[in-house]
Amino acid sequence: MLGMLLGAWRYRFFIFSSIKTELRSKFVRSRLGGLWMILNPLSHVLIFAFVLSAVLSAKLPGINNPYAYAIYLMAGTLSWSLFAEIVNRCLTLFIDNGNILKKLVFPRIALPLIVTGSALVNNVLLFAAILVIFGVLGHAPGLSLLYLPLLLLVNIALALGIGLGLGVLNVFMRDVGQVVPVLMQLLYWFTPIVYMPTIIPAQYHSAIALNPLLPIVTGYQEVLLYNRPPDWSALAIAALVATLLLGFSMVLFRRASPEMVDQL
Structure with missing residues (x-):
């Protein structure tokens, strides 16, 4: 594993240039350029906010802003968009x-690192757009934004731990590529992004708590919506799960690498 990391470091300029080339090639003939990277998730937010805010906005405790539901939705979307892009x-x-x-x-190992770098750039641009929208809506996040890099790191580790392992398995078992999009849809709806955790019936709390993405998404919401730190104990568990999954996927990737080319 150390050899893979050293190899990635030696090829760091190749990785950075590949990220730059990938981002540029996406929008070389586009007049809106990088705006396309943020228009899709923002349109998703606006649709849900328009359809559901009248029903759910009253259920956001501690927030006086009339656009509280849209702010809540954007915080969760920021977290989910990075996770989903890396995994998919x-x-x-x-x-x-x-x-x-x-x-x-x-x-x-340079390939998943290129994907991660590209997804990170997209997510940073989305975050900048969200901050502008927050300003327009009269909501200003405070010093709690300093917790975001830690949440970002755990989010990336979890996404890579899941995505890298699934990517290796998909080379040998192509059915994996058909099943995962369905599971990602289920994971989205089992994560409190478009609804508050408080509306979940008590009998389902234990099942929802098994979702490793839950502490990360709620951490984003705590930071961006409520201006307070995430739940450290829950985040520590998510970080442990992410580390274990990433370690397992790296071992799987290293052992499967010689056979992957033959399968391709």
Whole structure:
């Protein structure tokens, strides 16, 4: 595993240039350029806010802003969009880059790192747009924003831990690529992004608590909506789960790498 990380460090300029090239190629003929990276999640937020805010806005305790539900939804969307992009792209990463893996010699761990870097840039741009919208809506996050880098790190670790493992399995069992999008939809609706956790019936609390993404999303909401720190105990458990999943996926990736090219 240390060898993979050292290889990635030696090829760091290749990774950075690949991220830059990927982002540029997406919008080279687009007049709106990087705006397309944030318009899709923001339109998603606006649709839900318009349809559901009249029903759920009254259930946001401690918030006096009439646009509280939209703010709550944007906080959860910021977290989910990064997680979902990394997992979904890692799922088909090695299949999509089969020709490159066969023809070029480079540390294969560079591919998920390129995906992560690209997703991170997209997420930072979305965050900047959300901050502007917060200002327009009269909501100013405070010093609690300093907790966001830690939440971001745990979010990336969890997404890579899940996405990298699924990407390797998808090379050998293509059914994985068909099942995961369905599971991602279920995970989205089992995570309190478009609804408050308080509306979940008590008998389902234990099942929802098993969701490793829950402390991360609620942490974003605590920071961006309520201007207070995340639940440290819950976040520590999520960080432990993310670390274990990432470690397992790295071991799986290292052992499967020699056979992946033959399968592709």
